[in-house]
Amino acid sequence: MQSLQNLNSNRSRWRRNSQRLIEKYNADADGSAEQYQKTFLEFVNANNLGVSLFEMGQENTATSGVNENSTELVLNDVDDVIPNPCNL
Secondary structure (H helix, E strand, C coil): CHHHHHHHHCHHHHHHHHHHHHHHHHHHCCCCHHHHHHHHHHHHHHCCCCCCEEEEEEECCCCCCCEEEEEEEEECCCCCEEEEEECC
16 A cells, blocks of 8 residues: 555656556446456556455355355466456
């Protein structure tokens, strides 16, 4: 969070980066979840924010044995969003 605070402390840099993110969402994102995830992860990585993106899921939702799982979403070497299963 310190990296995000540092980015925010420089108002012109914050506005510039925010505007780039908005423009990228508007121009590149085709509305798919994967494209939005990719755009967000590129922003996080480019600014060294040190935060992760997780996708949560549930199994057996209609029973008393609901099972929750989480998957970290990361970019691979060719900037594809790939799952990185984990246990939280």
